[in-house]
Amino acid sequence: MELLILLGLPLFGAALMALVGERRWAPEVNVLVSLATFVAGCALTARVIADGPMLVWNEQFFVDPFNVFLVALTAFISLTTSLFSRTYMRIEEHHGKLSQRRLRLYHSMFQLFMFTMLLALLTNNMGILWVAMEAATLSTVLLVSLYRTKASLEAAWKYFILCGVGIAQALFGTILLYFAAEKVLGGDGMSALLWTHLNAVKGQLEVSVLSISFVFLLVGYGTKVGLAPLHNWLPDAHAEGPTPVSAVLSGLLLNVALYAVIRCKILVEGSIRSKLPGHMLMAFGLTSVVVAAFLLWRQKDVKRLFAYSSIEHMGIITFAFGMGGPVANFAALLHMTVHSLTKSAIFFAVGHASQKTGTQLIERIRGLLVLSPTVGWGLMLGALAILGMPPFGVFASEFLILTTAMRDHPWATPVLLLALGVAFGAIFSRVQPMVFGEPSGQPLPHSPSLVPVFAHLALVLMLGLWIPPFLAQWYRLAAALIG
Amino acid sequence: MPTDSGVVNLPLSAQLIHLAAAVLLLLSFAMLSQRRLLSLVNLFAGQGAALVGSTVVVAYSTGQHHLYYSAALTLVLKMLVLPYVLHRLIRRLNLQSDTETLVNIPTTMLIGLVVVIFAFGLAQPLSELSSTVTRSTLGIAIAVVMLSFLMMITRHKAISQVIGFLAMENGLFFAATSATYGMPMVVELGIALDVLVGVFIFGIFFFHIRDQFESLDLHLMESLKEE
16 A cells, blocks of 8 residues: 555656646645655555565565665655755746746656656566666656756757667567566466566576576666766766756666666576676676776866766676675665765755856866855765765775675775775865865855755764664665575 | 578468568668658658568467557557657658768668678577577567667767667567567556657657757767767
């Protein structure tokens, strides 16, 4: 029941916003819908804590330790982003960048995007997972081009074509998966695409088909994760879209795409009984970390800077999943959580900072601490958190990943450390003058909403110091599931 | 056709399916070299017809009734709705007489040939495992996907890239029919919905692009890159 409400609310919200999204009070309604979704998410979470994993509606939907925390995270970030966008979009409108009609499109697509994310997470059907991922691209593409500038249209086109082609590969991978499963589970009915059924018989699936299928699935969903060298769409889409969209792309879409990859990896690794999928993930992950760390130095646009940082962190997480084992998987899941929270907090702060200074160019954003101490501190603390400073949660997960790498794959440790160092230098040397330099800017027509920033950072801090027992338990169970 | 001992021994249905597959492959090559946008849309509709034909034959000869539904879906979506929408778009955007300068058609064709050989190589181990009557056409399905990809790379007009994208989806659909007699109905409906919504969004997008760039030539879209 909670599941139905959880999935129904954003869909209802999307329809509602399509009707009334241009009213003055639409942002508040948007927040309310997100709040209701979050409450439903909490209810579902509480139920799962009490009763354990569940499988509902002819086994079409399921909740297990691996997706439950992502569902809660998605609902939470959806709520905070809607809070943030309430003031952010009003200021954009005040600056004349957006019209009422665009806001209607924005609100409606935002809720639709949340629906596709939750559907992708909760569905047990690999085919529906694909449909939801494709729908997520479709619902965000008009958001990336919301400003209708040349650059934003170009970014959206690139996003559309690259992710479209990528996701087509994933469809071929899914067809191959179905092809292998159909022999074991039978072609009639849905059984052969249900993840839980596939997982139960993964030992009997045809090895050669699954290996080929995994290559397509990894490349397909990997494009959406933003793994190098398939990352080209990501910085453009993040930099040219409105900031709330950058925050949900980085905080949610990348996670959910990676979730899809890992679901496939569990099946394939169980079937072919070799480390090959893990090694492929490690190679993609490490390439992304290194490529992104060095490209960080060339960035002049603050949102592109943090978009590359997202590629770097997705690389770290992919690498950790590739290593496998209870500790690395635990760390990867923790890193997924803290990265989403920190990165969206940073985008919130960056959004207000560039509204204050009227530019996204790093060299022209100066003296945030004087302009607005809360934005300044929000950005500074967020940057420190994402760079892995203790006591924030990112430090804990990166530390676990590095120590596991040192034990299992010593050759990778210096590469990772070097890349993390390079990234630290690049981001810190840019954020520091932005926060502390001589001020240049203007007051905003609405006071910025920074509650989401500090709420996220507080959670990241908490996860660095203390992980709630049920969450740690889920991470452990999910880590065991991933293997 | 990758059949070993004489095509004549095959049942009529298999021969028809092979014929449809061959038509599909031929149309992919034709699309690769077609300069006029309107003809490109017609070729795409032709691909849809070949798909419908092969799906109906497979459904009839194997008694897989759900394939009739997916054939009907293909008929409506890929032979009627999408070509109609694309035709309308081309008319609304005043692109009826638009042609595209394609450099090196012979080279593209040769690359296309290599792609087909590669696709058959990739399909070989897979089709040996398959038990469907259509398994030998899996190679063609993969080839169609890759040729459409090649088409997207060689084109610079937004509309032809979209047609390439849709042709790729045709290839995937054909792969699903030839390897497994089609995906479950819910999934096929979902995919069809995504494709339809996608084309509408593309359509909206064309107008935005034209308003900003005064052309649908993607050469103009090269400002976003790392310097």
